[in-house]
Amino acid sequence: MNFESIIIAAATFFIIGIFHPIVIKAEYYFSKKIWPVFLIAGLGFLAGAIFTCGLISILLAITGTSSLWAIKELFEQEKRVNKGWFPKNPSRK
Secondary structure: OOOHHHHHHHHHHHHHHHHHHHHHHHHHHHHHHHHHHHHHHHOOOOOOOOOOOOOOHHHHHHHHHHHHHHHHHHHHHHHHHOOOOOOOOOOOO
């Protein structure tokens, strides 16, 4: 039996789930100005996916894509904070 697809599905679910609180905390502590960190990380993971093979390559690509998607979510998170859906960091201007 080949369980690789089940592993990929579970890992994708886990990676996307991990990025939700990361985006929320990143926006809370650093604002949306931290987006270049997500860009560099995403491109780094995607570059790693190019130079590896198999399951590791797939997981690196999923992580890289999730990191790039987090950039969009940072900007959306700022809008959610402004609407009052999430707390605003009181120590930030």
